[in-house]
Amino acid sequence: MTEVVTPEGQAIIGGYHADPFRYLGPHTDHGVPIVRVYLPGARQVRVRFSEGQEADLRRLHDAGLFAGPVPSSGRDYRLLARWGQGEFVELEDPYRFPPVFSDLDLHLMGEGTHLNIYDKLGAHPMVMEGVAGVAFGVFAPNARRVSVVGDFNFWDGRRHPMRVRGNGFWEIFLPGAKAGEKYKFEIVGPHSSAPMLKSDPYAFSAEVRPLTASVIVDPATLPPITPGPGGINRLDAPISIYEVHLGSWRRNPYMNNSWLTYRELAEQLPAYVADMGFTHVELLPIAEHPFDASWGYQPTGLYAPTSRFGSAHDFALLVDAFHQRGIGVILDWVPGHFPDDAHGLAQFDGTALYEHANAMQGRHLDWNTLIYNFGRREVANFIVANALFWLERYKIDGLRVDAVASMLYLDYSRPEGGWIPNKYGGRENLEAIDLLRRFNTEVFGRFPNATTMAEESTAWPLVSRPADVGGLGFGYKWNMGWMHDTLRYMSKDPIYRQHHHGDVTFGMLYAFFENFVLPLSHDEVVHGKGSIFGRMPGDRWQRFANLRAYYTFMFGHPGKKLLFMGGEFAMEREWSHDHSLDWHLLEQKEHAGIQSLMRDLNRLYRSVPALHQIDSEPGGFEWVVVDDAAASVFAWLRRGRDPEQVCLVAVNFTPTPRESYRMRVPFSGGWREIFNSDADLYGGSNMGNGGRIEAVNTEHGPMLDLVLPPLAGIILVPER
Structure with a gap:
């Protein structure tokens, strides 16, 4: 031959x-x-x-x-x-060696319905025909050539060009490659002969920034993760979420102020969250990202826990540590946009593959990031499968979806003439709506014990209602309106609060339209806003009293709870991602008092069914005092499923004590004061009702003559 x-x-x-x-x-x-x-x-x-x-x-x-x-x-x-x-x-x-993808894989990937696609694309250690190696796969339909390069082939793109199959899915099995080795895809696009080096969109790990290579992980070596507690996400369950940025919760002062690792966090953070009585922890985005100051909200590795704090194995240990303590884990998840870093998804195969080609659809003006092409089936598959990946691979209990409003509206933060209407001429992003409905349907269908939460700041209807009745299908929606209104109210000097009474009462007009979470999140302690404590007016005593009253109001109000780290002990400065929380403040009685108050509120909230059981139904709430603007007093009843499960919450938002303040209650007899934010233990003046008060029958029904302490909230239950 x-x-x-x-x-x-x-x-x-x-x-x-x-x-x-x-x-x-x-x-x-x-x-x-x-x-x-x-x-x-x-x-x-x-x-x-x-x-x-x-x-x-x-x-x-x-x-x-x-x-x-x-x-x-x-x-x-x-x-x-x-x-x-x-x-x-x-x-x-x-x-x-034979092909990696089966015909069924190619069919499902081609139609965008391969919901375990992360088991096919990316890098997967395996044995093929008795030989150990790694199977690589990537989607790049417009590329002229794709090679895998890495530690195993001297980063030489000539050595291992891949084959293309189906609708642009490239694959190769490389014998001898192994877990722990670094790699990228070298891609030659359709309009240039110069190769691009791209990180793997489906990589399970990556190098620590500023390095950008993907790292091979063998999922079989991940430790087993204890499932999260059953029922913790139910509508009738107490849900109190501690929102955490892992890089700044606590740092190591003996190691040049370095981050704690996942393993160190596993030893400290779950124990703290459990001691404080929170039911859940929500982690700011931990998907790999190149820029620390983005806090994870500009991810480049949607399938990779950031390597800043350790390996994928170590992250699994952290999740397991939370579950061992009975704490649910929610991840902040970012499917709405991604950065245009050269190693990432931008122009991935030399064309606008993951993003819209037209900047009026494909770029966020506020964040200068790229927007996914939600209507492309392979891109939608990438996003939906990623949500399922975190729930399946790491036993995550819920996903909080960032910036949902930016996904729903084509004209989001765009000038007139700077956006493209949908096919009906409207501003709704129909493709994003379909994606969100599909995401929620798949999550609840495959993981019925999990939940999803939408950060959605507009009046979009039915966000937390099922997709089959026209909703978006989320489990919960953040109540941004409640947060803005009540923080605005609390920032007023008490003498002026009587003129802003509606800021407190307005939220009850729509409180049961959605399944709400009341968020005091990281967004409220950055960009010059100061801390939550910093919003409180008055002298130092009054500022702490205001904060105690506000937290009591929050825990008595319908809706699940969320508090960003540091708020539980009244951080005085604005949060910085580069620094540890100011734990030294707990040496001061006032700050330790706020921490004790939050610990007791969490435990009370969890133990009193009336405070959480009917959060999303009108039957769980009844105003008792709603019109006393002059005194800035509010009082209401919370109810559980059992008619005997009732509690009274009363808040005085002025520094004037209200003695013998009469209000109606449903039962005569004794009422126990089970919580008082003015207690000396929390730093208050120790005014109250002596732990018990008698409701007297009158012609108008049973009435209480209460002492309402200054700038304080109290909670009472009937003796039944």
Whole structure:
């Protein structure tokens, strides 16, 4: 047989062959079995079959292209190659192995319904035909050539070009590659011969920034994770969420103020959250991201826990530690946009693949980030599968979806004429709506104990109602209106609060339209807003009293609770992602008092069914005092499913004590004061009702004559 360098061979050498398996590896030429090999720089190559037969291959080109007849048509052989004057090195030929993707995989990936696609695309250690290696896959339909490069092939894109199958899915099995090695995809786009180095969109780990390579992870080596407690996300469950930025909750002062690792956090954070009585922790985005100051909200590795704090294995240990303490784990999840870093998804295959090509649809003006093309089925598959990945792989209990409003509206934060209407001429992003409904349907269908939460700041209807009745399908919606209104009210000097009474009462007009979470989140302690404590007016005593009263009001109000870290002990300065929380403040009685108050509020909230059981129904709430603007007093009843489960919440938002303040209650007899934010334990003046008060029958029904302490809230339950 005479072998020459054909156009296909030239394409291999030139690095633009889209299907190298068609040329390289074992083939038959006019009935003669042959093997072709491309090993850049090699001087000599020999083929050795398992039966012991060998054959030398002829060098067709000095670049390292070899071919020749072999004694067997089988694929069970190894290569012996020599570079320079060195010894022969035995190695596997990747081009002798069968395809990685099955026909079913290609069908599901092509129609965008492969919800376990993260088990196919990306890097997956496996054994193929008895040989250990790693299967790589990537979606790049417009690329002319894709190679995998990494520690295993000298980062040489000539060595391992991949084959394209189906609708642009590239694959290769690389024998000898192993977990822990770094890699990227080298991609030649349709309009340039210059290769781009791209991180793997489906990578399970990545290098610590500013390095950007993906890292091979073997999921089989991840430790088992205890499932989260059952029922913790139910509408009738107490949900009190501690929102945490892992990089600044606490730092190591003995290691140059460095981050705590996932393992160190696992030893400290779950214990603290449990001691404080929170039911859940919500982690600011932990998907890999290049820019610390984005706090994770500009992710480049949606499937990779950030390596800032350790490995994927270590992150699994952290989740398990929370679950061991009975704490649910919610991840802040960002499907609405991504940064345009060169190593990431932007222009991934030389075209606008993941993003919209038109900047009026594809770029956020506020954040200068790119917007996913939600209508492209492969992109939607990437996003929905990612949500399921965190729930399946790491047993996450819920996802809080960031910036939902920016997804729903085509004109979000855009000038007139700077956006493209939908096919009906409207401003609604129909493709994003479909994606969110599909996401929620898949999450609740596959993980019925999990939940989802929407950060949605507009009046979009039915956010937390099922998709099959026209809703978006979320489990809960953040109540941004309640947060803005009540913080505005609390920032007023008490003498002026009587003129802003509606800021407190307005929220009850729509409190049961959605399943709400009341958020005092990280967004309220950044960008010059100061801290929550910093919003409180008055002298120092009054500021702490205001905060105690506000937290009592929050825990008595319908809706699940969320508090950003540091708020539980009255951080005085604005949060900074570069610094630890000011734990030294707890040496001061006032700050320790706020922490004790939050701990007791959490435990009370969890133990009193009336405070949480009917959060999302009108039957769980009844105003008692709603019109006393002059005194800035509010009082209401909270009810549980059992008619006997009732509690009274009363708040005095002025520094004037209200003695013998009369209000109606449903039961006569004794009422126990089970909480008083003015208690000396919390730093208050210790005014109150002596722990118990009698409701007297009158012609208007049972009445209480209460002492309402200054700038304080109290909670009472009937003695039944």
